[in-house]
Amino acid sequence: MGNRRLICAVFLFWCGVSGTVSGIAPGIAPGRIGQDLSRPVVDFEKQVLVVWGLGGTPWEESSSYEEEKARAWMNALHQGYEAILGIPLMEGLSVRNALQMNSALKERLGMVLLSAPKKFFEPDLTGLLRCKLEIPFNGAVSLRSALYLAALRPQPMEPLPLLASWASLPSAAASGATSTTPSAATSKTVLAGTSTTASATGSATASEAASPATSTTASGAISTAASTKGSTAAASRAPTAFPDEFYGVGVKRVILDLRRTNFEPSLFPRFFTEEGYLLYQEARTPSPDRFSRPAIRFTQDIAQATNGLSESDIRYVSARLPLLAQHDVKISASEQSAFLAFCRHLDAEPQGQREIVIVYDSRAFLGGILPKATAPAGGKPAKIQAPPKRRKR
Incomplete structure (x- = not known):
């Protein structure tokens, strides 16, 4: 009996010490x-x-x-x-x-x-x-x-199309324009890599800029690419038609699958077009009810991303990470109009049921020198062929 009490006392003392060390x-x-x-x-x-x-x-x-x-x-x-x-x-x-x-x-x-x-x-x-x-x-x-x-303050190292979108998006929304993209808000807007200076209003213009091709959707018009003769790449990147339910109350959740990428969550992730224009950021929501609930959620389980909703209420949007970026997201050109329409409804009703879910992976990616190839287990080592002999003249 005495040994049992001693063992219990030592066990309780060890639990207290381990609790102190580990907090x-x-x-x-x-x-x-x-x-x-x-x-x-x-x-x-x-x-x-x-x-x-x-x-x-x-x-x-x-x-x-x-x-x-x-x-x-x-x-x-x-x-x-x-x-x-x-x-x-x-x-x-x-x-x-x-x-x-x-x-x-x-x-x-x-x-x-x-x-x-x-x-x-x-x-x-x-x-x-x-x-x-x-x-x-x-x-x-x-x-x-x-x-x-x-988050509303632009960084000095941002590209010119992004700096243009900081002023073009609010001005287009205030004037009641049908489009909220900087390409449609201005008459002539230069895409990424074609501008050298930016005007005082934040829109980048050039004398020989081609008028962008627009496509009318249920949410408005969105510019996709400059119309050039014989350009097949721009035609292949034109936005495809989506059902009207996607722009209304039909879809309540947009899922972006960014697994197997280097994406990391942040407080205010940004979503861009392929040309570099800003489509959505939660910090720019012009409503007093903003931040009342998370408009953008993060999860590492794809099953949790679809939990609680039917298949008709969920839409998968193709996206990728920009070069050398970990917190920004680029939406594919074929789905920019649909994503922009969803974000407009999300801004109009911050307390609604709409949300953006980003599925990411927190595993560290291997980098550096690749491991040296070895012979398979139980197999014969590869024969090294001798160099050819030189012919005697």
């Missing part, structure tokens, strides 16, 4: 056994940032207990701030760089941290207090609502 409160703090709760967890699938704060051991039941709770909360706030700085905001811009360019965002970010829901856990066997802080990505007071102004 787990045994029997109190939720989570799997062996899960490291001492590090912040940036979960783009659940759209939340989870951090844990650690306090000391209270020596009194009244005053010191509240002090240790405040110390644990302060520790969680510090870890949450450091974790937010490393989150990618968009392509080529992180939250850390955005705060350096605009110091006013620090106050908004501090308000998000102070208003984040927190949960305290009672002291465990180690006697330490823990505080769990969950910082949401969406909501009235969230990361997207606090940092969306930084």
